[in-house]
Amino acid sequence: MANNLLELDIEGMTCTACARRVEKTLNKVDGVTAYVDFASEKAHLQFAGQIELEELKQAVESAGYKVGEGKEELKTLRPRLITGAVLSVLAILFSMVPGIEFPGQQYLVWALATPVILYVSFPFHAAAIKNLRHGDTTMDTLVSLGSSVAYLYSVYLVLTGSMHHYFEVSAVVPSVVLLGRFIEVRARRSATDSVRALLSAIPDSATVIRGDTREQVPTHTLKKGDLVAVVAGDRIPADGKLVSEFASVDNSTLTGESLPVELSAGADLSAGATVLSGEVLIALTASAGTSRLSRIADLVREATASKTQLGSLTDRISSFFVPSVIVISILTYLVWAFALGDTTRAFEAAVAVLVIACPCALGIAVPMSLVVATSLGTKKSVVIRNPDSLRLLAKIKKVVFDKTGTITDGKLHIVAAHGLGGVDGSEALNKAAAVEAGSKHPVAMAIAASGSSETATNIEELAGRGVAGDVGGLRVSVEKPGAYENQAELDQLISEAGPNTLVVIAWEGWAHGLLELSDGIREGAKETVAELHDMGLRVAMLSGDNQRRVDAVATELGLDEALAGATPEGKLEYLASQTERLAMVGDGINDVAALAQADIGIAMGSGAQAAQAASAITILDDDPRKIPYSLRLGRRTYRNILQNLGWAFGYNVLLIPVAAAGLLNPMLAGVAMAFSSVSVVANALRMKLSN
DSSP: OEEEEEEEEEEOOOOOHHHHHHHHHHHTTTTTEEEETTTTTTTEEEESSSOHHHHHHHHHHTOOEEEOOOOHHHHHHHHHHHHHHHHHHHHHHHEEEEEHHHHHHHHHHHHHHHIIIIIIIIIHHHHHHHHTTTTOOOOOHHHHHHHHHHHHHHHHHHHHOOOOOOOHHHHHHHHHHHHEEEEEEEEHHHHHHHHOOOTTTTTTTTEEEEETTTEEHHHEEEEEEEOOEETOOOOSSSSEEOOOEEEEOOOOOOOOOOEEEEEEEOOOOOOOOOOSSSSEEEESSSSSGHHHHHHHHHHHHHHHHTSTTTTTHHHHHHHHHHHHHHHHHHHHHIIIISOOOHHHHHHHHHHHHHHTTOOHHHHHHHHHHHHHHHHHHHHTTTEEOGGGHHHHHHOOOOEEETTTTEEEEEOOOOEEEEOTOOOOHHHHHHHHHHHHHTTSSSSHHHHTTTSSSSSEEOOOETTTTEEEEEEETTTEESSSSOOOOOHHHHHHHHHSSSSSEEEEEEETTTEEEEEEEEEEEOOHOOOHHHHHHHHHHHEEEEEEEEEHHHHHHHHHTTOEEEEEOOOHHHHHHHHHHHOSSSSEOOOOOGGGHHHSSEEEEEEEETTTTHHHHHHHETTOOOOTTTHHHHHHHHHHHHHHHHHHHHHHHHHHHHHHHHHTTTOOHHHHHHHHHHHHHHHHHHHHHHHTOOO
């Protein structure tokens, strides 16, 4: 029996350990094979026969999580983050700023910290309880424990008449860690966004022909064998074969090349491609859900799901750090209370251990560096979208470019206009521009852009060849090279032409003009390749264009490697075959799978939304010279994050023994913890000085 497939949205996961826990629980259900993707927060299930959805929900809930109810995590985090930010700033203001002192001040700070510990910190408390049920400790455990201890001990101090308290600690800790969580969730969403944007290339509805009737139906209802009609300007809804005699199709969605392809009956067509002329009939060979574009979307899901999360670094550290802190705190209390007989000192020392281990600096270590890096990058039109990729930037050995739209401008223009048969090239171009005026075909638009002093009438499409019209009493055709009276002269000129798109201008059986069209090398591309070489990186290019054009671009730019005729699947195979770490630079939907698969994906700002969503870095102004800059910025940012984590844990490791020995009371522990946070902030800001 064939396996059934099902996807479930999982709510409440805060780390990769959560995903593994849900996956393990679902796999215990009879007949179910499950994989849980933390990046997209989905469970992918395979099962034979029938299974009750309620049974799956109960399995997920038994692990401490929920099957999705359509809630957007960012929307639930945002009000908590705003509340925490406002109350934390006020708590710091009224408890730590010199000169602001008044009777009952400690009660005001208590009131400010209470909503934070109850409302803002609730996700951390809930996650800590789930972790405790399963015998795990993560960053959530540390946040919940540290903030709760600081709050409860502060309540004890205030009620016993002390002027000292740590309410600001209990407010700041969850608030800054929640900021880190917010940044992480936004980065995680990019995987889902890229798939959604990729599939948006498929239209929502299609025109199906059944007998003599036409019916508009939702695309997802299409079946193999349906006959659909697609008019010029619309996208093809599903893979199929061309039934009409001829079609001009823009395949840039899948190939990235702006030059249209001319197809005849029986040719294969892919979902997402755009029909450029007339109406065409297509016999579907697949449903929309199994189209080539959908398969590419699946490849993107697999690629993004395979990446680890930067946030899991702190979880891995917390997995042994938190239990160690708890054990040390308990041992500290036991030694002071029973071995030394000082219960008051025992309680203070145990609390000091927990306070000094409080993860305030740890919580801001990653987001603070990202905030500074984002600020620096934005000034240079570079946006670091996925912080998880920063750890790989220092290991990049090769940068792979897509050609069109990245190192070339992707816009066809006339490179040369040659005259033949006794006619000047400019005269032939003038007539061709008149014939092509008003057409939306990319080649026609490039020719028409040169302008014309004449007007064409009786314009007619030449199926599979080009277009013709009457200009100044002559029937002028603008077409692919064919057979003419002066064939030898034309062949000689073609043999001397560059690796460009060739168009013949003909009338009265003679070829009177030959146009060479191509897209140009993007400004700054040569400098970019040279700078990448100076950084010790190899530079390669993957393109769906023909071999001659690819070789010409590779030679001009001095690339180390170039591959022509590369499909989206071919690009993915190339990346999978590489043993060294590499970055992929692209701009189109055809690049999405490769951008997601690469260690680092870099997208151009003017490119497809799906490409940007699948990438770690976006170059807003399309300047390729920002690529070396972005690589350097990413390396510096990740180094800074590691330094910050060193500061965050360094104070803890050094001062926990001091606190356990009773030489550091809770107040000094709080000061030391605050100094740790200041050090992290100062180190992050140091990146601005070296920019």
